[in-house]
Amino acid sequence: MDYLKYVDADSLLHRLDPRTKFAFFVVMAILTSVVKSGVALLFLFLFFIAMWCACRIQKYMVVLAQKLKVLLLFIFLLWFVLGLFERPVVEGGPIFFETVIPFVGGQTINFCFDWYDFYKGAVYAMRIFLMISSFYTVLLTTNFSEIILGLQKWHVPYSIAFAIGLVFQIIPMIITELQAIMEAQSSRGLEIEECGAWTKIKNYVTFSLPLLFRVISKAQAISLAMHYYQLDFSVRRSAYKGIKASKYDAWFLIANAIAIVITIVLRMYFYIPV
Amino acid sequence: MENKFYEMNIVGCIRRLPIIRISDDLDIASFVLLGDAELVVKAAAELVKKIPETDYLITAEAKGIPLVQEMARIMNMKRYFVARKSVKPYMLDPFVTEVYSITTQKKQILCLDREESDMIKGKRILIVDDVISTGESLKAMEALVEKAGGKVVGKAAILAEGDAAKRKDIIYLESFPVFPVQKSR
């Protein structure tokens, strides 16, 4: 099941001006890269959950979380292990195990297994997840026509906006093509299920050739179609649909502003340097 | 109420089994073998491929009879047995077992003539039926065969209904579900 693309629905988020959503993503990306307070991030996470549930897209977020779990676990473990070699920067809190290991050349390594290791791993994993999920929230609720339109309104040249839109159109197409090729070849007797890892890799290499030709022929078809539709980036385009902000955008912005303020306040009161 | 059917593909014969209510909370698809010559012939041919070596076949009246007849014909057996559910006037010396059914709360008897039960003694016997569902009639048959001194080598049916499909000790061709009645909303 391929959930990682636009889903057609009529939620509050779908009705927003794409520009509002872009702004949301940019602000959240900055916020999560600046804020390193666990409490503040936890609040932001709860706010996101509330927002997803209100807009009924929570099930797609669960899918996202499942696809990201390996990455998140890796980030968590990375910072957790690094944390083992330092003492907590703030006093208080349990320390489970502490020792000094002698190292070559008379040097020593401090080994300290404490609560702070968990904290640090969790904060980093949380930040990555929030950043990705805010991007995904926008992707899930904005179709590529709206993305192009929104970018244009921000005075991004049409050729670039169109190229971005095209990428969103082409990626799912390539995935479908790859699946079709794999099915077709296994139908003709190529074993792709019960085979070793090496054969699997070899198979993917073999699949890439027909895939490449399919993509090239698609690209040709698209460039032909662009010609048929007289797409000329030097001509000033008109627009059929206008986008304008509505009261929903105002509500959305107010809710976000409040959340951001609370996040910053929490960060100031409950900050533990990491 | 409209008639509902459960369609099944049984050894290459597609049959629509009418769904009937047997209790307040259960519907079952009813399978009638009697009269279906095509299905009897095909199912018997498939079953004989699956059963272990045996001396005699036995079934209980009435729906298994055409099947056991056809199987005996294919296997070149001169004789098979049909256990009766009541003592018949022509039975000179009836051989009877009594079974108590939990579900129907009734006593049920199965009987053979003494001459038949003597033939069963010490022989390998295969029990045949059209459908195995709760397994109660099967149990009664086993009791009858054992009492007569025969050795049950297998139990075979065309269909296994509901949980019977999970049993490892029976031979069957196809399985089909029972239909718990959904509470009306």
Added chain:
Amino acid sequence: MDYVVNNINYRYSPDSRDVLKNVNFSIEKGKVTAIVGPSGCGKSTLVQIFSKVIPKLIGNGVLEGSFDVPEGTFVSVVSQTPENQLFGYGVEDAIAFGMENLGLPQEEVVERMEYVLDLLNLQYLRNRSVANLSGGQRQSVCIASVLAMDPDILIMDEPVSSLDPNGKKMVQNILGQLSVNGNTVVLVDNNLVWSAGIVDHVIGLLDGEVVFDGTRDEFFKDFELQEKLGVIIPQEVELYRELSKHFDDMELFYTIEEARVQIDKKITKKEFTAPVPAAAGSENIISVHNLVKTFNDGFHALIDVNTNLPKGQVIAVLGQNGSGKTTFVKHLNGLHKPTSGDVRYMGNSILKKTVAQISKNIILVFQHPEHMLFEETVERELTFCARMQDVEFTPEQITEVLEHYHLEKERETFPLNLSMGQKHMLTILSVLFSSADVIILDEPTLGMDGFLIKDLERMIANLRDQGKTVIMISHEIPLVFRTVDYSVILNQGEKVFEGTKEELSRRSDIFDAINISLPPVVRLSQEYGFDKVCFNVADFAEEMLKRCNR
């Protein structure tokens, strides 16, 4: 004034041969012109010249002569694959795309949007997303989007080749609408089955030369030419061709209604009483037991399908797009695993086997050959299955097959350089060398001209003679009735019919229910009460003669 094609010559590079030679004809304004000819005759090159793709995008060829049109004439094209041509997420976005590119003011965009949606009766689709449209709807939206730009000439390149009967009817209605509306349309298609009633003017192209330039009626009377060009014509016209051999005063007809008028002159209708011939008893090779497939999104693709496919016969799987045909056959070779139920090959379940293991017995050839081709030469592609399955073959066998199916010249060719129809033929031929005795063909006629379809029919007959079972999904109903023995019909995931062709021909109720028409000869032979149902025109003519002589 007409648009004139003035003595065009073209070759792809200065030292290659001409693909177009002294092409002269004119395209009448406000009419529907059909350009026909076998694959590789230069049709597509001509489209590229009309639409100025040559020389604007493809500039390395040599073009002589000219396409004489007034200054500012705008030519646009609808291709055979609308999914590559629709830009935008929603239907409205896609239709507006071209107009926005022209820089039309918003009011005019709105006005033209309403106009095309009304003209083509597509208002009901306007709020849908392009991705959720059926093939026919997508092609219709594509036509609308091009039409909205108000082109002087609208070229349609095989617009229905990938559509099901419903989709074909939809595009057919739109073409009719355009014809009535006085749009200039050029139809490039070697299949005139769906457009025969609408086309005004026909240009026949063979090896880059114009071999016919005349009206539709003239074209349909020239049997030899139709044959030479490999044009696929409606069965009604085929019937006319056959009957006019025996009856001098037959007048040309395109539709079944017109056919009845002509046949009424010779014989009278009577009740059809011929009994259904008894089916030859045959053992089943594949049996399907209560097959249920529900996809992750909750869509019920197959609902309790039970069927028995007889060994050694040609079996058709019929139904509209979305009826579950492809999902069904993908269960037969293990690509899909059922939600519940069972699929058995010779009595043994295939559910636990991998697709590659199953392919030793049951092999599936896909709709789009590009997904299957991945060798460097035609010869290696042909033996792909055999090598995967360790089946032995001899060079003589390869040569024989290549010669038999007119591919001997292409032996060392890179498969992707073949024509669409040839590619498809090649993927089908490659299964001849596999060990499988059940061969499933999904839409095998896609992209094939009349010649290749004849080859395909021959091949299917050969497979049958070898005792193999062929299962075929096809929308070409007359072809189905000519080639198959047995059929399974699906409708919205449920099996609605299973039985022999003879039984099927008597069930017009089912065809009504799934909105597909029985072939004209089948219908007519029953209406006139012949002694048997006729499945091809030769049989029909023979039966009709019998009646006349009585």
